[in-house]
Amino acid sequence: MTHLKIEGMSCQHCVAAVNEALAEVNGVERVLKVDLDSGIAEIEGDADTQALLAAVREEGYEATVA
Template sequence: MTRLKIEGISCRHCVAAVDEALAEVDGVERVLEVDLDSGIAKIEGDVETEALLAAVREEGYEATAA
């Protein structure tokens, strides 16, 4: 499982946008959670962290490996 810390999410729309962006990354099997309160996203799959970070940044949010 990969965990990311997402900065800048403030509502359910933000969570949905990040969830959708992560789900579209090649190799992602499942987005387990994007938690609004903690800003933590949990992703399952064989995928490079940098690809996940890039997908989040394309949505306009900042992300780091958690």
């Protein structure tokens, strides 16, 4: 499982955009959650961490490994 810290989300639309972007990355089995309050995303699967970070950044948010 991969945990990412997402910065810049301010609403549920942001959460949905990040969730969708992460779900489209090769190797993601399931996005367990993207939490607006904590800014933490939990992802199951064997996706490349750099690809996950890039997907979030392409949506306009900052991401780091939590």
